Amino acid sequence: MSPCEYFIGIDGGGTQCRAQLEDSDGYVLGTATSGPANIVSNKVQATQSILMAVNGAVESSGLSIALNELHVAAGLAGANVAAAKTTFDAQHWPFRTFATLSDLHAACLGAHKGEDGILVICGTGSAATCYREAGFSDKGGYGLTLGDNGSGAWLGVEAVRHTLLCIDALTSHSLLSRNIMTHFGVVDGVDMIEKTMHFCASDFGKLSPLVFAAFNEGCEAAASIIHLGAGYLSQLIRSMSQDRPLPVALVGGLAESYQPLLGKDISKQLCVPAHNAQKGAIHYLKETLLKRNAEPPLKT
Amino acid sequence: MSPCEYFIGIDGGGTQCRAQLEDSDGYVLGTATSGPANIVSNKVQATQSILMAVNGAVESSGLSIALNELHVAAGLAGANVAAAKTTFDAQHWPFRTFATLSDLHAACLGAHKGEDGILVICGTGSAATCYREAGFSDKGGYGLTLGDNGSGAWLGVEAVRHTLLCIDALTSHSLLSRNIMTHFGVVDGVDMIEKTMHFCASDFGKLSPLVFAAFNEGCEAAASIIHLGAGYLSQLIRSMSQDRPLPVALVGGLAESYQPLLGKDISKQLCVPAHNAQKGAIHYLKETLLKRNAEPPLKT
Structure with missing residues (x-):
């Protein structure tokens, strides 16, 4: 060259x-x-x-x-x-x-x-890839309807789903559900649907800071959603590390928030990109x- | 008149x-x-x-x-x-x-x-209403992204989500995941997404017979999805029956399949429309x- x-x-x-x-x-x-x-x-x-x-x-x-x-x-x-x-x-x-x-x-x-390693991305969407022996193998990244677990968009959808269950009195109201209702200025489920009916993944993703904020204030509902997301990301990493644990770079807008929540077995694999x-x-x-x-x- | x-x-x-x-x-x-x-x-x-x-x-x-x-x-x-x-x-x-x-x-x-009573609909979507003292109160019916738990469309989405987790080796393959892959003729996740990327609720709803078929053949993955759906429908009915249990009509394409799976406390409320x-x-x-x-x- x-x-x-x-x-x-x-x-x-x-x-x-x-x-x-x-x-x-x-x-x-x-x-x-x-x-x-x-x-x-x-x-x-x-x-x-x-x-x-x-x-x-x-x-x-x-x-x-x-x-x-x-x-x-x-x-x-x-x-x-x-x-x-x-x-x-x-x-x-x-x-x-x-x-x-x-x-x-x-x-x-x-x-x-360009060396062998694992990359997990968690921003509006989520996905992972493992580069090994000059080839990639991918997992996740299937979009909001069918995958993208743990992602910002997924957190937003789960938060709204939880809020609708609270509104319907099928589960108890939480800090998260109250904050979501305040955020949208809604009083009932039909209101909520009118506000979110044209939402795309990035619109739902913008709700993810509300979920982490409620989690940080001790909200159990937010914690259960976030731990589900962290569990999925941990599973992704484990399933890619079965034969040989490789360095894992966790990137994307939510990387920093999720990092302390991943499985302890994973923490020694994590590296800075x-x-x-x-x-x-x-x-x-x-x-x-x-x-x-x-x-x-x-x-x- | x-x-x-x-x-x-x-x-x-x-x-x-x-x-x-x-x-x-x-x-x-x-x-x-x-x-x-x-x-x-x-x-x-x-x-x-x-x-x-x-x-x-x-x-x-x-x-x-x-x-x-x-x-x-x-x-x-x-x-x-x-x-x-x-x-x-x-x-x-x-x-x-x-x-x-x-x-x-x-x-x-x-x-x-026209008398007081509860109606739960479970077809492509799901929702419930209670008519009492000349007024309605509704629950659910929020559409596939944010609600419609237990519905045919929801069963279809859950089945495909499960199949994608199996493909990614994050969970074990099941009769359901194998049947879903055969149904679409796919071998990997990207294939599956290409086949379903333009699916609407009714397209996903058409997968629900596959879920019930696997359930009837003893598939645990199908059972866990269906019991989650039945649990939601039972919850809907219970939350509308708190003050006074009213007759409940369960209607829609999946009514017959779900009827034996609802909570035992509910069965005496069920009536034919x-x-x-x-x-x-x-x-x-x-x-x-x-x-x-x-x-x-x-x-x-």
Whole structure:
């Protein structure tokens, strides 16, 4: 690789897209953020977000680099769905190289500098991957209706479900249920449904601080929800560590809150992520490029 | 009321709309069914379904009755949401009288012939109401994301969630998880999500026979889901029976399956519904008409 090559790593999720421009030695030259980049839920928007983030990162570097000089790798939400990834990759991209991978894989490669390791993400959604012997195995990440246990969106849904059971007098009111009712300014269940009927995962995710706040004030209802979530995350890690415990990076908006609540057997595996997912995506691209260069010449 | 008056009662839910034409003595003269009538999710479709069901019921009677001769009462899904009901009622209707009420209330009035009683519905969704001292109090019915515990849609979601946990090796495979995987022809979690990503409540509801089938073959995973559902329905009934146990009609597609699984304390309250929701809607309309006739003249 010549020293004047430029790499952009992208971490694209359901909420936003972060891009990082680096030279071939890994020095960060510029960064930018743009909109959501989930290639399953909105391919067009994801494309726009990527182009905007790349242009932004180049602009912030103050360098004049043409798009066709760039090697771009994007870790994207939804790229684990094979059909979505194939369609997305097949688009015409203005870059010298363009590669996509799952946002989870990019984060894992970044966190463990491309070494074997486990990554558990817990933000609006939840999912985990284990990188071992140059291959990934994923668990979870099935979305709010069918999975994403422990995630912010899941906490929000569980909190509202609990509140509705309290309103119906099927269980006793708690600090959590009272705080949720105050938050929405509602007095009954129909009110609550009217307020939340068009909620998406990120709207429910915004309720998760209310659950942790009630938990910290000793609310048993909040504790039982949060311990259920922590139990799921612990299970994820254990099931990925059966043969050989690997270092585990817990990332995402709720990582810090959950960390002390995971199983004691897990705590010695936990590690601080070395790098972000943008650098993980670049790592992937460099590995791919190096491999390709060792074989036929790079397709440009 | 003159003997030549005609009444149509409608039971409109998320799946279909059933209409029943009666004379003022309650003799059934004609019936018809049409499409869905949920006034929250699709007001235009609900309007069309009602008009089609009314026309169908008149046609099936072989009588020539003009629309403006008809007193129509519709028990409709979503009519418990005040804002939706107000907008819906404010439309121009071609009938002599038009009144809406919640489909749950219509079913309750039908089941108990307008007397005090409890109605629990468990089909694609779940909900309950108690009619006492001329007033209703409702519980549940909050939709698949936030409620509808025990319902067919809920059973389907729980079955798929369980299957995904099995696929991820976070819990052991069961007859249920294997049957669900065979049903969808999937081998992994991403496959499963691709198959179910656009599922609505009624799609999930169609999986409920698989859950009951596995339960009947002794599957513990299916049993634990179904007992959770039965526990919720039992709780609903108990919380409505605190002051005075009233007769309970359990209706909907899963009523028969759940009946033997409810708490033993509840079994003596259970009764067979006297009439359907269509007749319940007509009962409501006659009561309303009689009340109005006793006061100012009927607005037509």
